[in-house]
Amino acid sequence: MMSKIVRTMASFLILFALIYGLYIIMHGHSTPGGGFQGGAVVASGVALLIVAFGSHSIHRSLLERRLSILMSIGLLIFIGLAFGGMTGTFFYNFLVGSPIFGHVPPSGPNPGEMSSGGVIPIMDIGVGLNVAGGLSAILLVMALATTLTEAEE
Amino acid sequence: MRKIAIAVSLSIFIGFLIATAFLIHPFGYPPSEMDDYIIENTQSETGANNAVTAVVFDYRGFDTLGEATILFTAVTGVVMLFRAKKKREK
Numbered sequence: 001m002m003s004k005i006v007r008t009m010a011s012f013l014i015l016f017a018l019i020y021g022l023y024i025i026m027h028g029h030s031t032p033g034g035g036f037q038g039g040a041v042v043a044s045g046v047a048l049l050i051v052a053f054g055s056h057s058i059h060r061s062l063l064e065r066r067l068s069i070l071m072s073i074g075l076l077i078f079i080g081l082a083f084g085g086m087t088g089t090f091f092y093n094f095l096v097g098s099p100i101f102g103h104v105p106p107s108g109p110n111p112g113e114m115s116s117g118g119v120i121p122i123m124d125i126g127v128g129l130n131v132a133g134g135l136s137a138i139l140l141v142m143a144l145a146t147t148l149t150e151a152e153e
Numbered sequence: 154m155r156k157i158a159i160a161v162s163l164s165i166f167i168g169f170l171i172a173t174a175f176l177i178h179p180f181g182y183p184p185s186e187m188d189d190y191i192i193e194n195t196q197s198e199t200g201a202n203n204a205v206t207a208v209v210f211d212y213r214g215f216d217t218l219g220e221a222t223i224l225f226t227a228v229t230g231v232v233m234l235f236r237a238k239k240k241r242e243k
Contacts, residue, residue, distance in 0.1 A: 029203055123210045124210070
């Protein structure tokens, strides 16, 4: 638990960290970034909260059990989409040309389209959930263990 | 004595690094057909503008599956380790 200035600024900045992370996850198919990078940004927002508020008060509302459930859901989305392309090959991009994320952009530089990329945006969301949940769970559990050993000494 | 050994081994290492930086192949050599294929066909085949993400999630999806599984296993191990410690101290 840090001072009131740090806590106020952290509860203000967490919005921007989460929005930036979700932006990187959602626009992985058209701008630099993707699931791994955006998940790491979201986890860094959780790290900011843990530093500012202390791991025990964060642990009251953010349990590592729920974070690991989030992580498993993300990995299941990823593997399920990989199996969804089994009509062609494993990891076949079967959504290109369909109404969901199926827009094919013209070759060369173009302004970009949100609804393009086939399975890639959905896989980005899955991997983003996986990385954000996993890294947040690691941070939370390690911070809890550190405070426990400090209290013991 | 130990400092001298560290200094000598470090200078040999840095000398090798500098020599390698001058002896390395020029950029884009040897030429491969894979990168030209990906640059030309990414947008029409996957619909994604970002060729790097298209390679990571589509052309080499198996690699990304391995990465995600490694992360999953690492998180599972870490959570299991620290949770056991917390229970014992209670």
